[in-house]
Amino acid sequence: MFKMNYEEIVQKIVDEKGITKEEIETKVGEKLKQLNDLISKEGAAHIIANELGVKVFDLEKKDFKIKDLFVGARNVDLTGKMLRKYEVREFKTERGEGKVVRFMVGDETGSIMAVVWDTKVIDSLNNFKEGDVVKVTNGYVRNNNGFKEIHLGKDSKIESSSENIEVGEFKPQRQRKKxxxxxxxxxxxxxxxxxxxxxxxxxxxxxxxxxxxxxxxxxxxxxxxxxxxxxxxxxxxxxxxxxxxxxxxxxxxxxxxxxxxxxxxxxxxxxxxxxxxxxxxxxxxxxxxxxxxxxxxxxxxxxxxxxxxxxxxxxxx
Ligand SMILES: [Zn+2]
CATH class of the missing domain: 2.40.50.140 (Nucleic acid-binding proteins)
Structure with missing residues (x-):
């Protein structure tokens, strides 16, 4: 569990939302009262920050394991084994035509469908075959009918990786809900x-x-x-x-x-x-x-x- 100083959380809300410290403390007080003082002051401040959409962490982007992916995650890096590579599909819409390729990637925690939209990234896929370990960078996670997918656009990359990946049990990823x-x-x-x-x-x-x-x-x-x-x-x-x-x-x-x-x-x-x-x-x-x-x-x-x-x-x- 992360621990965060009460004052730091309050200061962060002040900086980002331009509301006064007093207003935030009032909100914290109300939240504590609402929850019958069953929660710490830090916990209440964290909930307030959450409600106001203030991010209380500044973390570097990080390598993900597949089981930790969730819809909405961005700047996702992930290393896994290419389990299945599908045919390139061409599509036409009112706005023009394009190509899309899917491949299934897995690590020791699960597997996920990767969807590649960018022509350059699609071309780079020619360098890989099923069974190869790849490092995918700068993907984003979307929901497709309740299943998570990692999407790769023009800022994404697929590279070869020397990491040793043991693929776990095949499990489609569940979507997290409100x-x-x-x-x-x-x-x-x-x-x-x-x-x-x-x-x-x-x-x-x-x-x-x-x-x-x-x-x-x-x-x-x-x-x-x-x-x-x-x-x-x-x-x-x-x-x-x-x-x-x-x-x-x-x-x-x-x-x-x-x-x-x-x-x-x-x-x-x-x-x-x-x-x-x-x-x-x-x-x-x-x-x-x-x-x-x-x-x-x-x-x-x-x-x-x-x-x-x-x-x-x-x-x-
Ligand atoms: Zn029994």
């Missing part, structure tokens, strides 16, 4: 700030099938139950907030604890560190009928990297 755009039933990825968190609880589960049991497992009979942690927290991305339900190792990932240490830890001590954390959560969106609201059952949780925070903010400018 919390306000989530639909019940879908499997989505969101990112946001932890604004509220509740103490983990534990239930007895069958070690074979992970189902909640009371004594015997209906499928596996007499088993020694294992204690499974479950925890709820609220994630806010500026568009809305949503309750996330985490189980097992995902609870540890949020709290920054190994699974064995979840039980004995003093939750009140940990809480302050967790509030304000930026997380990426993928999971299923379900309807909580009792509360009449949407929530996410987390499948995987990780901390948002600083470089992604920047790109998310830049995207909205």
């Amino acid at each position: 919390i306000s755009d989530l639909n019940v039933g879908e499997f989505s990825e969101i990112n946001g700030t932890v604004v509220q968190i509740f103490e983990p609880r534990f239930y007895n589960a069958c070690p074979e099938c992970n189902k909640k049991i009371d004594g015997k497992c209906a499928t596996h009979g007499d088993v020694t139950a294992v204690e499974v942690p479950i925890m709820n927290f609220f994630l806010d991305d500026g568009s809305d907030s949503i309750r996330v339900v985490a189980f097992r190792e995902n609870v540890g990932k949020v709290l920054g604890l190994s699974s064995e240490n979840i039980k004995g830890s003093d939750f009140n001590e940990i809480r302050a560190d967790v509030l304000g954390k930026q997380l990426v959560v993928s999971g299923r969106v379900v309807k909580n009928e009792m509360m009449d609201r949407k929530e996410v059952i987390a499948n995987d949780i990780s901390e948002l990297k600083a470089v992604e925070v920047v790109n998310e903010l830049v995207k909205d400018l």
Whole structure:
């Protein structure tokens, strides 16, 4: 998790937005009140910066792994193996004609379709065949029907790379969504700030099938139950907030604890560190009928990297 000084965030907003320090502090105060003081002052300032579209980091552009790509990312560099190279296609529009080529590129974290629009870059593709490791520079990530694609234009380059790339399992990249755009039933990825968190609880589960049991497992009979942690927290991305339900190792990932240490830890001590954390959560969106609201059952949780925070903010400018 990135840590940032409260004064630095406020100063950055002052510099970029021309609003006074007092106004920002009022906004921070309101946000703290709105969140019942469950979030740190830094966390509140960060949310305000987010809402105002102020980027609070100045990072160099960076090499990406495919799993970390997200729609809107720009200046993307990436090294991967050319898994499949498709035919050049010519197209005609009202504005003229052109060419486009696609190729699939993969690294140890996933694979993604690359789409090449520029004639010069298309010509450079003749130097490569399937199986070659290439370094792609200055791409940008777009959404095509829910799948991420990396697009290469006139400022992009494809070069040969001597890096050793082990290609992982083939997985199309999921699009990250705003919390306000989530639909019940879908499997989505969101990112946001932890604004509220509740103490983990534990239930007895069958070690074979992970189902909640009371004594015997209906499928596996007499088993020694294992204690499974479950925890709820609220994630806010500026568009809305949503309750996330985490189980097992995902609870540890949020709290920054190994699974064995979840039980004995003093939750009140940990809480302050967790509030304000930026997380990426993928999971299923379900309807909580009792509360009449949407929530996410987390499948995987990780901390948002600083470089992604920047790109998310830049995207909205
Ligand atoms: Zn069982």
